[in-house]
Amino acid sequence: MEFLAPTSWDEALAVKAEHPEAEVIAGGTDVMVDLNFDRRRPAMLVDLTRIADLATWQIDGSVLTIGAGVTYARIIDELSTLAPGLAIASRTVGSPQIRNRGTIGGNLGSASPAGDAHPPLLATKATVEVASARGSRSVPVEKFFTGAKRHVLAPDELIAAVTVPVAAGPQQFAKVGTRNAMVIAVTSFALALDPHAHAVGTGIGSAAPTPIRAEEAERVLAGELAAADQWEHRRPLDDHLVDHFARLSAEAAAPIDDVRGTAAYRRHALAVLARRTLSWAWSEYQRN
């Protein structure tokens, strides 16, 4: 096995162009498990942790760009105001040790249906910035996942960054698991309210082959909020509307029975999580 540790982004892209089969490693929280258990024996490991630029974030106007190498720990410490949904989701990842290593780019690259960063990225309509020696392109996050642990990246491409709008309103995330730490989501749900655009965003984790949005739930809630002039009045939400949103969110999922839970349980839990996150987010909106 070869081990390469490029120190610049251009060098990393050149390495990947020359060795598209090389395995990319950042925090190692997925890749090293496969190596330790002999599930994968890549001919080459390309370590991205020496590329300083990859572990930075910037704001340009109302757009937040988070480098692929930014860890969950730093998202929690540094981005809880700019990207609150992502920060809440990051707090539920693994343990302190895992959050100190695991990166947002790695979460996307692994493309697990249960990846904790994915639902808040879907809810905020994030864009994945992808690059290769051939050039760069922007992929809307809902087009990024093509199946369980599969994504649109070509073999020579790397994830450079994720862009999300700076939060314009309340965002929430909730996850069901057997304990508070170290759990892969049985199912998870993210919600983002945008009072400026009068928009509702959602993301569902671990209840379909890929992370998905609950588009009908978004459309119905946004329509009802607009019809009742609720963005302006901030009155308590009608119970029927909250229930309807919860039911539509659960219906958007395509869960399966597996070791972590049954399809029926996931669907039930999703409705609960959708109701809770909407209640929390709306309470926050009413307070501010």
Add this chain to the structure above:
Amino acid sequence: MQLQFTVNERPCHVDDVWEGESLLFVLRERVGLWGSKNACEQGECGSCTVLLDGAAVCSCLVAAGQVDGRHVVTVEGLGDRSDLHPVQQAFVDAGAVQCGFCTPGLVVATADLLRRNPSPSDAEIREALAGNLCRCTGYAQILDAVRLAAAVAR
């Protein structure tokens, strides 16, 4: 491959490292530091916790090449038999050790917590140690040990 890094403030040079092996393997099998324990090899149990450039990490999930030029502190770097670290002393005094396998990881994670937060609440202690599993004690004495170490430091 060859590695040069700092372990417990001493320079360390290691030859013939296989590129796919973990920092944990390097520490235990090549450097002879057996304090960090090898159990789950998937970041679930925390028994291999070390500080990498000051951050608590599972050494089983760090590729050997990623530590080249970096600073690693293992449980051996915190204290030894003749000069226990206050966290180690608190684990002894609180009876927080039974089989002892998880103890090095818990000691490193606790030392890391108390450096960042000298007066943690019970919820903060639980959160900080959520990635360290103990299958003997039921955690009550471990929480006692953390509270004791924090109190002694004050």
